Amino acid sequence: MNSILWVELVIGIIVSFTLLGIFIWGAKQGQFDDGKKMMNGLLNDSTEDLQDAIKKDEKVKELKANKRAKLQKS
């Protein structure tokens, strides 16, 4: 009985520390720098906003690639 509890305890701690790790990663990325914006994002972000984010990432990738190519040329 107790050995099962020990295993559960270890798993529980591993899971919670993994979640904490993800949170720390998010915080270091700056995702929680703006408290108000984060809370509003939680309430209001829609699928359209997610699609916009993907589009924006693609646009930025393209801009960066073009800039690199231009800098290499010059």
Next chain:
Amino acid sequence: MSIVKCTHCHLEFDESVMIKEPENKELNFCCNGCQGVYHLLQDDGLDNFYDKVGKNTLSQPLAVGDDSSNFDMESFTTRYVKKTSEGFNRIDLIIEGIHCSACIWLNEKVLNDTDGIVEININFTNNKAKVVWDEDIIQLSQIIDKIRSIGYNAYPYDRSENEIKATENKKDFFLRMSIAIFASMNIMMIDVAKYTGYFTGIDPEMLRMIHMAEFIFATPVLFYSGWIFFKGAFYGLKNKIINMDFLVSAGATLTYIYSLYVLFGGVGDSYFDSVAMIITFVLVGKYLEVLGKKNAVDTMDKIRSQIPLEATLIVDGGKKVVSLDEIKIGDIIEVKMGEKASVDGEVISGISSFDESSISGESMPVSKQVGDIILSGTINTEAVIRYRACKNYANSTLNTIVELLEDSLNSKPKIEDTTNEMSKYFSIMILSLALFTFFGWYIYEGSFENSLIIGISVIVIACPCALALATPIASLIGISWLSKEGLLFKEAKFIETFAKIDAIVFDKTGTITSGKLTVKSVPLSLTLEELNILYTLSDSSTHPVSAAMKSYLETNYENLKSLELEKIEQIPSLGVQATYKNNIVYGGRLENNIEYKTTIYHFTINDKLLATFELEDKLREDAKETIEYFKKQKIKTILCSGDNQYTVANIAKEIQCDHFNAKMSPINKADYINSLKESGKTVVMVGDGINDSLALSRADISIAMGNGADIAIAVSDIVILNDKLSGISKSFYISKRTFRFIKQNLMISLIYNIVTIPIAMAGFIIPLVAALSMSLSSLLVVGNSLRIDKKKQEK
């Protein structure tokens, strides 16, 4: 006439003044700006902006007069634009006009959809934006125009070392605090099992398992989250000071070591939960301090972004644009309409009016002609004017105010709060008692192990839970009551300071008075046609007097309509002139009426005086009651204003305040606050304008009215959101009541400690008693605090 909402900004107006569209009668716009932005959003498919706005109201779109091409000038680029490692341009901006998350969404969406923008990130909390763009595709001026086209405006700001440091510090504290809260919450959950086990019986192996789990969670709290306390204690000891950090780290470490001893071999109960809770409680308090410092930095950036970047010098008959540092005393400077004066000086040519509200607080523009002094930071509202600099930028009024404000915000003196003081002495006392107990038992019994356990038990039983809860729980209830009344306290500690005040200083315009001109005397009778001419004249100027006249006519007369006036001309500092059916019509001040001490508006046709109106700034409804309330509380009431002696004396007499000061500059006001403080008084300053900011930042407690200038609100400790003066007396009543309960709570926790500590010192404390007494003391404090707003209904 009915009241309708503007389709764009959602502000409410009388239906008769709204702009309608023939093709869609349901649309109502309060101004051309709102109409323009609405159609722009519709055309760009961004109409779901209004879903996001919901019931919020927006400000009317900002009409910006100056040319955005300044943003592409070399001097501007050198100062504000940085290169990223990838070769893009980057600038930090402050976006003006942001109200809600929908505003952020709209700005980010519009800019993200613009070609050439690599990154746009607007911070909702401080309205600062980071923009990265490719200069080969888009120019900065085009980005600014884009922001302006949707009704917002942007100013650049220098991302100072201070801000970078404050942001990093905030992030670091946020991480440490989050980890501490996460671990403490887990420990509290595990504690439920542990404490239940004390009553029902628990298998020793199970108890060990619980201690082990608590050990795993408490360790990062002590060594990662609590690291700042070790660092603080080390620097304190290096400077031979025993500070709070030392006591927190010593208490937590000793408890941790004792708990480790229990976990790996000893008998008894571990206190890893106490370790985590002590660190977490103190860390949350520290994080709030860090947030306060970050806010001060953000406020200064907002203020600095308002300073003009360049000035136009007249050199050898030509014009030369120079940065402010290059201006020397004696240089001739030209200021166009809408521009800010960059340094102080004396007018040498031209006549115009200057908006001095940032210096004097008065909304009425002041006439300036040859020989008059112009102060830096004031805005030219009418015609081009040239003046000779009599001070350089560093010594000019605006820069002096900004520098003083920066000093005040960075070192704002606050009354040390009682709880902190008490905790300090309390901790020193507990630590000494624990040491005394340890040595006493060691000498008496000779057992090191037993002496250590009893010594540490003294620290544990005196767990500062009740003491730590005494202030926050009462403050929380007080603050939530205050917020329900529309009274925003930025920090809980202001409750205590406000409850102890001796003097309250009020600004006049916008605080004691409404700040808006209204027509006081009844004019001669006019025909409908003359009324229509007068209405059209007052509608053709944005001057506050004309606006007040227009509002008076709309309220008192029906069926007014605009006429086709010709040759409309603004006469600087006087009024508006036009021709109507070959008659010269004029509305404004006549040159020869200098004997008036109030604001006068004359209406003439072909130089024949038809009507004279007297305008005044009305007292707020609850001004007298508020002053009376504070006088009853034996608090000195003072009125301070930049206005003339006659007006201020009249208002002071009407509200019956104890003392008044007229013709006060922002620096005079701040010095006056300082002199009151030096005489041993705890001073409250109530204001609303930019001119009050310095005095607000110097006062022990500063209160801003909700519709005041952004800067005044930013530097204030309390904001009266409902904009009623009675809110100040209500805040005082609630603060006083809450503070009384804080003192009661502290007394309860002290009595608890006085009773339990001797028992612990005598070695009688068993874990069950410790657990029970700790919870009981906390419950007592919480229960007592709940009585604070019991009198809410009666009040």
